Amino acid sequence: MARLWYRMAAGIVSAGLALGVAEVLAAFVGSETAPVQVLGSTVIDHTPGGLREWAIQTFGTSDKMVLYLCMAVVAILLAAFIGVVERGNRAIGSSVFAVFGVVTAVIAVEQHGVSAAFPTVVGVAVGIYALRVLTRRVEAYEDAVSDGGVASVSGAGEAGRGSLGAGESSAAAVGVVGTSVSGVGDSAGRGDTSANRARADSPEAWADPPEARADAARARADSVEAVEGDRLTPGDRTPASSVSTDRPQPTPHPALVPNGASALRRRQLLRGVAITGGVALVAGFGGRLLGSRRADVSGERAAVQLPEPVGPPISLAPEADLRLPGLTPYLTRNADFYRIDTELIVPQLSIEDWSLRIHGMVDREIVIRWADLANRQAIERLVTLACVSNSVGGDLIGNAMWRGYRLDEMLAEAGPHPDADMVLSHSVDGWTASTPLSALTDGRDALLAVGMNGEPLPVSHGYPARMVVPGLYGYVSATKWVTELEVTRFDRAMAYWTKRWWSPYGPVKTGTRIDTPRANAKVSKGTVAIAGVAWAQHRGIGAVEVRIDGGPWQQAKLSADQSIDTWRQWVFEWNATPGSHTVIARATDGTGAIQTADRAGALPDGATGHHEITFTVR
Ligand SMILES: Nc1nc2c(c(=O)[nH]1)N[C@H]1C(S)=C(S)[C@@H](COP(=O)(O)O)O[C@H]1N2
Numbered sequence: 001m002a003r004l005w006y007r008m009a010a011g012i013v014s015a016g017l018a019l020g021v022a023e024v025l026a027a028f029v030g031s032e033t034a035p036v037q038v039l040g041s042t043v044i045d046h047t048p049g050g051l052r053e054w055a056i057q058t059f060g061t062s063d064k065m066v067l068y069l070c071m072a073v074v075a076i077l078l079a080a081f082i083g084v085v086e087r088g089n090r091a092i093g094s095s096v097f098a099v100f101g102v103v104t105a106v107i108a109v110e111q112h113g114v115s116a117a118f119p120t121v122v123g124v125a126v127g128i129y130a131l132r133v134l135t136r137r138v139e140a141y142e143d144a145v146s147d148g149g150v151a152s153v154s155g156a157g158e159a160g161r162g163s164l165g166a167g168e169s170s171a172a173a174v175g176v177v178g179t180s181v182s183g184v185g186d187s188a189g190r191g192d193t194s195a196n197r198a199r200a201d202s203p204e205a206w207a208d209p210p211e212a213r214a215d216a217a218r219a220r221a222d223s224v225e226a227v228e229g230d231r232l233t234p235g236d237r238t239p240a241s242s243v244s245t246d247r248p249q250p251t252p253h254p255a256l257v258p259n260g261a262s263a264l265r266r267r268q269l270l271r272g273v274a275i276t277g278g279v280a281l282v283a284g285f286g287g288r289l290l291g292s293r294r295a296d297v298s299g300e301r302a303a304v305q306l307p308e309p310v311g312p313p314i315s316l317a318p319e320a321d322l323r324l325p326g327l328t329p330y331l332t333r334n335a336d337f338y339r340i341d342t343e344l345i346v347p348q349l350s351i352e353d354w355s356l357r358i359h360g361m362v363d364r365e366i367v368i369r370w371a372d373l374a375n376r377q378a379i380e381r382l383v384t385l386a387c388v389s390n391s392v393g394g395d396l397i398g399n400a401m402w403r404g405y406r407l408d409e410m411l412a413e414a415g416p417h418p419d420a421d422m423v424l425s426h427s428v429d430g431w432t433a434s435t436p437l438s439a440l441t442d443g444r445d446a447l448l449a450v451g452m453n454g455e456p457l458p459v460s461h462g463y464p465a466r467m468v469v470p471g472l473y474g475y476v477s478a479t480k481w482v483t484e485l486e487v488t489r490f491d492r493a494m495a496y497w498t499k500r501w502w503s504p505y506g507p508v509k510t511g512t513r514i515d516t517p518r519a520n521a522k523v524s525k526g527t528v529a530i531a532g533v534a535w536a537q538h539r540g541i542g543a544v545e546v547r548i549d550g551g552p553w554q555q556a557k558l559s560a561d562q563s564i565d566t567w568r569q570w571v572f573e574w575n576a577t578p579g580s581h582t583v584i585a586r587a588t589d590g591t592g593a594i595q596t597a598d599r600a601g602a603l604p605d606g607a608t609g610h611h612e613i614t615f616t617v618r
């Protein structure tokens with residue numbers, strides 16, 4: 001059983017080494033070319049909408065962490081399997097390993113071009129080499145264990161020659177024993193010679209890694225030393241019998257006791273596994289660190305000067321935030337803002353490399369560079385951004401102050417054709433969103449945003465530039481790290497999530513969430529503030545009502561109306577009676593439409609239904 005574990009360990013550390021080496025190379029070629037990223041993004045890209053939905057609902061914004069963990073479990077199982085099926089004389093595991101390498105390399109090339117295969121190819125080659133070496137060590141150990149007794153005896157008795165009679169692959173191990181002992185009887189030099197002969201006679205000798213040979217040589221030297229240190233006299237057969245009993249017994253070299261060969265082989269094997277595993281970890285984490293250091297734009301971001309917005313600065317009415325304990329603040333801090341994207345590694349896009357190309361069905365293609373933005377007028381607007389995957393009562397929604405440039409002005413300069421109806425925005429990594437051209441040109445504050453709450457965009461929220469369009473879910477409008485606006489038509493192009501069964505259109509649905517009391521909370525009797533947020537971006541919120549224990553709908557008090565593009569807080573003060581209570585909330589948007597009670601999941605265009613919680617009053 002233990003031997004199976006050794007093979008598994010050999011497979012796992014070899015695969016780890018492959019990934020580690022690839023990480024180091026990817027630090028130079030591009031972090032997105034590391035096999036972990038290549039495979040991870042492939043998994044994400046092929047995750048059907050429903051499963052993504054489930055993953056986001058279940059794991060929220062830690063969905064990627066979960067993906068990594070799942071991938072790690074699969075990789076470890078696979079690597080263990082590869083280790084178990086690998087044989088010294090039949091490279092079965094290596095072949096499986098190589099197949100995975102080739103597949104990953106091909107995907108990498110498809111994703112990022114020919115050079116993207118480099119980290120995977122080199123990593124897998126190194127990994128296969130490690131697997132071959134370690135497998136031979138496992139087998140040398142196994143043979144030493146099964147032939148151990150015989151080998152020791154024959155080796156001790158017949159010196160190096162004994163090894164010739166021993167099983168093929170145990171020959172090397174026997175050679176070590178024979179040499180040590182023959183070194184006692186004859187000269188160390190002759191012992192070495194016979195050992196070399198034994199090794200040369202054995203096919204295993206050739207398969208033995210240089211390091212193992214060095215180990216064996218060291219073992220020979222050790223044993224000779226040990227023997228001479230103990231003043232063994234020539235002719236003594238076994239060290240044990242020759243040690244005088246009136247002195248403390250030195251520990252004999254493992255190679256000199258029965259089964260010593262297996263102990264030596266085991267040590268070589270474990271050392272090989274430990275070194276390979278260690279190098280894998282250092283390379284993996286070192287490579288990652290190196291990669292992020294090399295590309296990191298956080299220093300550049302800290303030095304970016306945001307443009308001064310024109311017009312009166314946003315004044316937040318004091319009543320825009322009810323400031324109740326447990327109630328979501330009106331403005332979401334950058335650090336608290338939900339993050340949803342398909343990136344495993346956040347793109348590090350320098351302002352030097354950034355540009356926005358507006359092309360497709362336009363009269364003249366235009367390219368806007370970072371420096372060009374200085375000649376444009378910036379504005380600042382409050383906009384609540386929501387994710388289509390937000391479930392009823394979920395927290396994939398946030399409200400920020402965005403600073404940037406009007407997209408309608410930029411589009412007008414390019415001159416969209418009259419028959420165009422969609423803008424397919426592309427991010428630097430190839431993700432796309434389909435936004436109705438009308439939503440970008442109808443006068444709403446659709447922005448190319450560069451600032452969020454007074455700071456340059458955080459890197460994970462799209463630095464240096466992203467789109468923000470009031471009234472639309474993020475997946476059809478809020479492209480982060482945006483580099484291209486392709487003017488086209490809905491019947492000609494499909495965006496990333498539309499290809500995965502989500503709707504091509506994603507207007508935000510009216511929603512309400514009860515923030516306090518929390519579901520299943522226990523509150524003390526007296527006046528309880530039932531409070532939450534409600535949104536209907538670009539239509540505004542007209543009213544919020546609550547219904548307690550199936551009673552009548554009652555009007556909640558709303559926070560000040562800041563903008564039809566942002567959410568509003570609401571509160572209903574209730575004189576709580578002891579017992580268990582159920583509260584439902586619903587919103588009415590600025591057009592007078594009441595939020596539907598029909599329950600629907602997020603796929604394909606956003607969840608509906610009233611948020612309902614139960615709490616206990618004591
Ligand atoms: N490049 C890129 N932009 C993207 C996405 C993405 O996966 N890649 N996800 C979109 C989705 S689904 C949402 S809800 C918003 C979330 O923006 P945030 O992470 O800043 O909150 O970004 C949008 N922009």
Ligand SMILES: [Mo]
Nearest residue numbers: 387388474475
């Ligand atoms: Mo989203």
